[in-house]
Amino acid sequence: MNSETEARSRTISLERDELKKKLNTLESQYRSVAEERDSIKLKLNITAQPGWTLFRHSAYYISSTKKTWQESRAYCQSVGADLMIINSKEEQDFVNSFKMYMWIGLTDSETEGTWKWVDGSPLTTSYWYTNEPNGGTGENCVETKNFATEKSWNDGTCSYQHNWICEMRFTL
CATH class of the missing domain: 1.20.5 (Single alpha-helices involved in coiled-coils or other helix-helix interfaces)
Structure with missing residues (x-):
């Protein structure tokens, strides 16, 4: 060549x-x-499917039955979601609009007094009802409870049965 x-x-x-x-x-x-x-x-x-509602960049499932916090979370995870994480006043107003006791994705069960969302992120903005959280080691899971005010969160006993709200995020 x-x-x-x-x-x-x-x-x-x-x-x-x-x-x-x-x-x-x-x-x-x-x-x-x-x-x-x-x-x-x-x-x-x-x-x-029935029970799902779109709001902003997520879909939310509002249960029609009651489960413990852990059972509620397991259900959410089984459909590719998790218990709701509240990142804004608008989301807080949204969850309050249902006027239901509902589990959300906040707990201090890992370390007492250190509230974390189910994705592991720390609590930075809160909507605790007056004198909440107040349950010590007996109340480690958060529910929405008092709807007459923006601040509706209550720390509750995780084994109690409540409705719950799942959040499935859509990435843009």
């Missing part, structure tokens, strides 16, 4: 290798988009 043919062969090999890299990247991106599509389809199928 002459040097011109060898140079052309090297150039073609480099172009081929670059195209293979691009193809691998595109295939990976396609798989990622397909997985996201399938996840969204599943969420849409779940949230189309």
Whole structure:
């Protein structure tokens, strides 16, 4: 082979290798988009069932039955959600609008007095009712309870049975 043919062969090999890299990247991106599509389809199928309500970037399931805090959380997780995390005044107003005792996703069962959301994030903004929390080691799970005021949270006994609210977030 002459040097011109060898140079052309090297150039073609480099172009081929670059195209293979691009193809691998595109295939990976396609798989990622397909997985996201399938996840969204599943969420849409779940949230189309009775009991689900859309609000902002999440879907919420408001139970019609009562369970303990842990049973409520297990139900939420079984459908790809979790107990509600309240991140804003608007979400607090939303949950209060149902005027029901409902478990939300806040607990200090790991460390007494250290309130954490079910995703592990610390409590930064709270809506505790007057003189709450007050239950010590006997009341480690949070329920909405007093609807005449924005501040409706009560620390309750986790084994009590209440309705609950699940939150399924949709990422944008």
